[in-house]
Amino acid sequence: MALLQIAEPGASAAPHEHRLAVGIDLGTTNSLVATVRSGMSVVLNDVQGRPLLPSVVAYAADGSVEVGYGAEARQSVDPKNTIVSVKRFMGRGRHDIAHIETLPYDFVDTNGMVKLKTIAGIKSPVEISAEILKTMRNRAEASLGGELTGAVITVPAYFDDAQRQATKDAARLAGINVLRLLNEPTAAAIAYGLDNSAEGIYAVFDLGGGTFDISILRLSKGVFEVMATGGDSALGGDDFDHRVFCWIIEQAKTAPLSLQDARLLQTRAREAKEQLSQHGQVPITVKLGSGEYVDLTLTTEMFKDISRTLVQKTIAPTKKALRDAGLTVADVRGVVMVGGSTRMPQIQHAVAELFKQEPLNNLDPEKVVALGAATQANLLAGNRAAGDDWLLLDVIPLSLGLETMGGLVEKVIPRNSTIPIARAQEFTTFKDGQTAMSIQVVQGERELVSDCRSLARFELRGIPPMVAGAARIRVTFQVDADGLLSVTAREQTTGHEARIEVKPSYGLSDDEIAGMLRDSFSHAGDDAFRRALREAQVEAQRLIEATQSALQDDADLLSTLERAHIDEAMTRLQHAMGGEDRRLIDQAMHTLSAATNEFAARRMNQSVQRALAGRNVNQLSL
Amino acid sequence: MTTFDLNFAADHFTLFGLAQAQALDQESLDNSFRAIQSRVHPDKHAHASEADQRLAMQWATRINEAYQTLKSPGRRGRYLLQLLGHDPQIESNTAMPAEFLINQMELREAVEDARSAANEDALDVVRVRLLNEIKADYERLASLIDVDRDLDTAANLVRQLMFQEKLLNEIDDALEAVTA
Ligand SMILES: Nc1ncnc2c1ncn2[C@@H]1O[C@H](COP(=O)(O)OP(=O)(O)O)[C@@H](O)[C@H]1O
Ligand SMILES: [Mg+2]
Numbered sequence: 146m147a148l149l150q151i152a153e154p155g156a157s158a159a160p161h162e163h164r165l166a167v168g169i170d171l172g173t174t175n176s177l178v179a180t181v182r183s184g185m186s187v188v189l190n191d192v193q194g195r196p197l198l199p200s201v202v203a204y205a206a207d208g209s210v211e212v213g214y215g216a217e218a219r220q221s222v223d224p225k226n227t228i229v230s231v232k233r234f235m236g237r238g239r240h241d242i243a244h245i246e247t248l249p250y251d252f253v254d255t256n257g258m259v260k261l262k263t264i265a266g267i268k269s270p271v272e273i274s275a276e277i278l279k280t281m282r283n284r285a286e287a288s289l290g291g292e293l294t295g296a297v298i299t300v301p302a303y304f305d306d307a308q309r310q311a312t313k314d315a316a317r318l319a320g321i322n323v324l325r326l327l328n329e330p331t332a333a334a335i336a337y338g339l340d341n342s343a344e345g346i347y348a349v350f351d352l353g354g355g356t357f358d359i360s361i362l363r364l365s366k367g368v369f370e371v372m373a374t375g376g377d378s379a380l381g382g383d384d385f386d387h388r389v390f391c392w393i394i395e396q397a398k399t400a401p402l403s404l405q406d407a408r409l410l411q412t413r414a415r416e417a418k419e420q421l422s423q424h425g426q427v428p429i430t431v432k433l434g435s436g437e438y439v440d441l442t443l444t445t446e447m448f449k450d451i452s453r454t455l456v457q458k459t460i461a462p463t464k465k466a467l468r469d470a471g472l473t474v475a476d477v478r479g480v481v482m483v484g485g486s487t488r489m490p491q492i493q494h495a496v497a498e499l500f501k502q503e504p505l506n507n508l509d510p511e512k513v514v515a516l517g518a519a520t521q522a523n524l525l526a527g528n529r530a531a532g533d534d535w536l537l538l539d540v541i542p543l544s545l546g547l548e549t550m551g552g553l554v555e556k557v558i559p560r561n562s563t564i565p566i567a568r569a570q571e572f573t574t575f576k577d578g579q580t581a582m583s584i585q586v587v588q589g590e591r592e593l594v595s596d597c598r599s600l601a602r603f604e605l606r607g608i609p610p611m612v613a614g615a616a617r618i619r620v621t622f623q624v625d626a627d628g629l630l631s632v633t634a635r636e637q638t639t640g641h642e643a644r645i646e647v648k649p650s651y652g653l654s655d656d657e658i659a660g661m662l663r664d665s666f667s668h669a670g671d672d673a674f675r676r677a678l679r680e681a682q683v684e685a686q687r688l689i690e691a692t693q694s695a696l697q698d699d700a701d702l703l704s705t706l707e708r709a710h711i712d713e714a715m716t717r718l719q720h721a722m723g724g725e726d727r728r729l730i731d732q733a734m735h736t737l738s739a740a741t742n743e744f745a746a747r748r749m750n751q752s753v754q755r756a757l758a759g760r761n762v763n764q765l766s767l
Numbered sequence: 768m769t770t771f772d773l774n775f776a777a778d779h780f781t782l783f784g785l786a787q788a789q790a791l792d793q794e795s796l797d798n799s800f801r802a803i804q805s806r807v808h809p810d811k812h813a814h815a816s817e818a819d820q821r822l823a824m825q826w827a828t829r830i831n832e833a834y835q836t837l838k839s840p841g842r843r844g845r846y847l848l849q850l851l852g853h854d855p856q857i858e859s860n861t862a863m864p865a866e867f868l869i870n871q872m873e874l875r876e877a878v879e880d881a882r883s884a885a886n887e888d889a890l891d892v893v894r895v896r897l898l899n900e901i902k903a904d905y906e907r908l909a910s911l912i913d914v915d916r917d918l919d920t921a922a923n924l925v926r927q928l929m930f931q932e933k934l935l936n937e938i939d940d941a942l943e944a945v946t947a
Contacts, residue, residue, distance in 0.1 A: 324813055368801045461946050468939055525813040536805050562835065565809065565828045625824055626809040684817060691816045738818040745822050750774055 164294040166324065166526035167285045168332065168518025171277065171298055171312065173232040173381065174354030174485070176200050177512060178281040179519035180289060181528070186336065186516040189288045196512065198284075202276045203227040204265035212280040221408045224249040226264045230383065231277075233355050234259050234270035235315075236307030241598075243379045244387070249404050258311065271315045278319035295322035297522035299514050301356045302328035302374040303542050305588045306600050306630045313627065322680065324525040326627040328539055330360035331371060332517030333483045335535070336508055338364050345478035346372075348466075350496055350504065351514075352459065353484035355381040359463045361470040361477075367535040373469035373561045374542045375462040380455065382418070382486040388451045389414035389443065393429060397439040406433045417443050422488045449491050456495050463499060469561050480504040485511050538563050541624055545600075548585035552594045557622055560590065567623045571637070574618075578610040584620065586632065603632060609639050681730040685722045688734055689715060692741055695748060702747045707740075714740040775826075778850055779833035787851075789844055789912040789921075791837065800834045840905040841928045847912060848922055855922040857929055867927055874934060882941040890945060894938045901931050 167189070170177045175197040179188045188196045195214070203216035204226045211219070220227045228250070233242060239252060239259050251262035260269050278298075285293060298321075300312050309326055316323045330349035337347075344364055351358040358376040362369055390411050394402070402410065413431050420427045426444040433439065467473060480496055482504045487493065496504045508516070521537070523529075540561045546554040547570060558568050574582065582605050589597030608616050617637035624630050692715060700708065714737040721733040780787045783799040805811065807826035812819050836842045848855050874893060881889035904924060911921040 325810070365797075366801065368805070461943070464946060465943055468942065525810060527814045534805070536801070536808055537810060538804060538808075563831045565824045566831055567828045623824075623828070626827070687816050688818060691818065734817060738821060741818055742822070745818060746775055746825070 163528055164526040165285075165289050165291050166294050166296065166519075166522040166528065167281075167289075168297045168327075168515050168520070168522045169278065169281050169299070169321075170329070170332070170515035170518060171232065171274065171281075171300075171315075172200055172353060172514075173230050173356060173383075174200055175511065176277050176281060177515035178285050179512070179515040180285065181519050181523040186519045186523075188512050188515055189285055191284060198277065198280060199229075200232065200277055201227060201229050202231065202273050204263040204268070206264050208265050210265070210276050212276050221405050221412065224404050224408045225251065228261065228263075228268075228273050230355050231270050231273045233379075234261075235274060236305070236309075236311040237270070249408070258307075271311050271318060274312070274315035275318035278316055278321055282319055282321055293321065294526050295324040295522065297325050297327050297332075297518045297525065298323055299327050299329045299332050299518050300628075301351075301376065301378065302330050302358050302360050302371070303356065303376040303378045304628075305543050305598055306545075306628070307588075307598065308378075309628050313629070317677065320677070323627075324522055326629075327518055327521055327537070328358075328360070328371070328374070328542075328628075329514045330358050330374070330481075330483065331362065331369060331537055331539055332515075332521065333481055333513045334360075334362050334364065334369055334517065335520050335537075336513045336517035337481050337505065338369060338535075346470075346472060346476050347479050347481055348463070348477050348500065349481045349483060350459075350463070350487065351376075351483035352486035352492060353381050354486070355379070355383050357381060357459055357462070358483075359459070359466045361466050361472065368538060369535060370538045370563070371540045371561075372472070373466045374540060375466035375469065377458060377462055380458055381484075382415075384455050385418050385452050385486065385489070386411060386415040388455065389418055389448065392443070392447070392451050393439060393441060396441050397437075399433065399437055399439065400435060403434055406435060409433065410439070413439075418448065418489075419485075421445055421448050422490060445490070452491065456491050459492070459495065460499060474500050477502075481513075482506050483510050483513055539626070539628065540564060541566065541628055543588045544590055545622055545624070545630065546587050546589075546597070547620075548587060548594045554587055554589070554592055554594055554597055558624065562624075564624050564628055565626050567621055569619050569621045572618045572620060573614050574608065574611065574616045575613055577613050579613070579616075580608045580610055581606045582608070582618070586622075586630070600630065601632075603634070605634050608636055611638075678725060678727050678730075681727045681734075682722055685718055685730050685734055688737060689718060692737065695741070695744070699744075699748055699751075703744055707744065710740045711737070711744070775829060779837050779846065780850075782830070782833050783837065785837075787847065789840070789847055789909040791843065793838075796834070796837055800830065803830050840908065841925065841932050844908050844912065844921065844925045844928070848918060848925060851912075851918060853918040853922050855925040857926060860926065863927060863930070864923075867930075871930060871934065878934070878938055878941055882945065885945045887942065887945050890938055890942050894935070894942070897931060897935055897938065901928065901935070904928055904931070 165180070167178050167180045177188055177196060177198065179186055190196050191198065198213045199217040201213065201216040201220065203211045203219045203223065205211070216227055220229065236258055238257065239245065239254075242248075242259065245252070253260040253262050253267055258269060258271075260267050261273070282293060282296075296316070298312060298316055300309055304312070313323055313326060330351050333349050333351065334347060347362050347364060349358070349360045349362065356376065356378050357380040358374065360374045361372045363372055393410055393414060409431060413429055417427045417429050421443065426442055429439060429441045429443055431439040477500055480500050480502065482493075482496070487510050493504060541558060541564050542560060544556045544560045545558040546556040549555045557570050558566055572582065572584070584603045584605065585594065586600045586603065587594055587597040588600050591597050605618060608618065615638070618634055619637050620632060620634045622630060622632055692711065696711070703711070714733070718730070718733040718737050721729045778787070783796060783803070785791060785795065785799070804827060807823055807830060809820055809823045809827060812823040815823070836846050845855055845857070874897060877893045878890065881893065904927070908921060908924050908928070911917050911924065
């Protein structure tokens with residue numbers, strides 16, 4: 146295998162067997178898994194033929210875990226240990242969570258991401274989500290009859306870095322190889338775009354259980370370009386349930402509710418809301434544990450009335466996304482409806498009124514994300530069929546910035562920049578002989594650091610001592626195709642590579658992840674830990690082979706010194722591979738990759754030039 | 768005939784097979800961008816080795832940066848002037864003609880008034896007026912650079928455009944605040 150193979154268009158690598166790849170919609174309320182079968186994207190049902198898996202995880206005293214419908218049924222019996230909508234806690238601190246006081250869980254006080262105290266121990270949202278993902282993985286492997294090569298996992302476009310990182314960590318914990326984190330609306334557009342071979346500007350309006358996303362996409366010649374995204378990460382069907390719930394309490398004038406009764410009424414509120422999408426009115430009759438009776442009728446009119454402000458809350462982000470894209474409603478060719486909550490007639494009307502056209506509803510709004518994710522997974526896994534040659538160009542949903550003097554934010558990468566993207570920023574020292582500085586990275590649109598999310602604090606150490614203002618430290622932000630951020634720093638005048646310590650404010654450290662992997666290994670006999678190790682070893686072997694073969698072909702592109710660096714890094718990696726420490730292997734791989742970077746770039750220049758030189762744009766297969 | 772010179776160190780125009788000019792055919796730019804991105808994007812190398820994936824990411828990053836710069840006429844002008852050795856020196860040179868400054872102040876006041884009165888329509892009016900001014904300036908910029916080769920005047924205009932684009936952002940922020 147050569148370093149960076151630039152295959153000629155159409156000429157894929159050697160024919161291979163079909164790789165098992167799936168798309169997973171890890172939803173706040175419901176999760177789904179889909180795959181491409183005989184060229185068609187299909188949702189994989191459970192053994193009882195049900196497509197949805199409620200995103201509910203229930204823990205029991207004996208340490209056993211139940212996920213899905215079974216867990217959902219335990220909600221009113223054991224609300225404290227039955228975790229619903231865990232997605233709302235992913236990468237979130239205590240103060241980020243709306244209505245936290247109304248939630249039945251025991252939150253553990255931590256600085257970073259919230260943790261929940263359950264009867265089976267303290268659980269992080271990452272671990273809880275991993276249970277859902279494991280269930281999806283098992284369903285897929287049972288139904289496809291083999292081990293998965295990888296999965297595309299969808300996230301709301303509005304998810305920030307901490308939330309994305311948490312999602313990826315959860316997948317890792319579930320033993321899933323993540324081919325790509327994909328924005329949900331983009332996935333929906335893939336599902337629609339390919340079926341309807343649509344060209345033009347599309348809006349994707351996704352109102353699920355806990356999040357609202359609006360994205361503006363341009364579909365053209367097989368390229369899906371996200372022009373802008375926006376939304377509200379704390380707005381969804383749950384809020385409509387909450388309004389109905391409050392209405393019930395107010396109308397029925399109930400005594401203060403027990404946890405169980407509250408849960409019961411919430412479930413009833415939701416059922417009533419869903420039924421109202423087909424009926425003009427629904428009865429709500431409940432016998433509470435307290436002995437009280439609730440007997441009410443909710444009409445469409447009343448429901449519209451109490452939820453008006455929620456519907457209204459979807460309009461401003463939609464207008465903003467259009468403005469960001471430099472467009473008006475007249476430019477939009479179609480509005481794709483996604484998420485169970487778009488079934489509500491008042492949402493359909495609001496969207497139709499705003500865009501002055503009937504929205505698109507021909508695919509099931511609850512399945513469309515998983516279907517699109519499966520299509521993308523199939524492509525990324527290399528199961529390409531003729532004509533499967535689209536490209537996604539996604540954007541970063543929130544601006545990335547740095548703390549400057551006085552707690553102000555300086556934007557480094559503006560929101561809606563196409564990813565991958567890199568930006569550099571220069572800093573200097575303000576004291577003579579200063580050898581360290583602390584840099585805070587934030588994400589958000591507000592001007593004050595305190596109003597944005599702190600992603601990480603970086604300690605730059607080992608700056609050569611100089612007079613104040615003389616050092617020039619260049620900090621580079623790189624956002625990759627998953628929308629994840631990494632930061633590197635270099636002192637410019639001396640070329641000294643400064644050491645960076647990353648302290649993720651909301652994510653989990655590698656050590657924590659490794660610990661959880663080991664835990665899940667020893668507790669449940671899960672093979673995730675071994676699997677991760679084996680994968681790292683295989684990947685390392687591939688890297689060594691690729692490097693060797695590249696050296697054989699193009700050693701003349703290297704100086705003696707460069708060559709020596711590469712040889713040394715290779716030896717170190719070979720050594721690490723023999724051991725059981727995955728992090729050591731990762732580190733050695735990074736070192737080798739870094740050592741071969743420039744070499745690979747030169748080879749890539751050569752090969753791309755060979756492939757493209759002298760060609761007309763139109764000759765390139767788009 | 769468009770040819771690409773995919774050399775990491777090439778300038779943005781050369782990268783996309785375009786002439787070094789302020790006037791630019793948006794469609795050619797879009798087509799080149801998509802064609803190259805279809806080659807180098809990490810999704811096209813998803814099952815390659817980690818090192819290859821990282822390189823693909825670096826290339827895709829490079830192409831995105833170049834595209835963003837060329838797509839916006841203001842940024843393009845600034846970049847082109849730098850290439851031609853006439854850096855507009857946005858940071859250090861802030862001298863502006865009085866006429867321009869007065870017009871800017873008027874617009875700013877109009878935005879402030881509309882904002883405090885939460886008047887969405889009034890903001891839209893200012894926005895459209897500013898957009899038209901910017902559009903006219905873009906055209907003037909192209910003829911200054913490409914036709915007249917008056918790079919000093921062009922550099923002044925680029926500096927003014929930075930002001931106008933900033934004001935446009937502020938109007939968008941105000942609209943956001945008013946409609947929220
Ligand atoms: N017929 C319906 N009418 C109104 N809301 C519905 C209907 N069916 C499902 N929903 C709501 O859709 C939400 C779940 O949508 P889904 O797309 O699965 O969410 P998520 O993406 O958050 O997992 C829930 O709030 C649910 O009550
Ligand atoms: Mg969803």
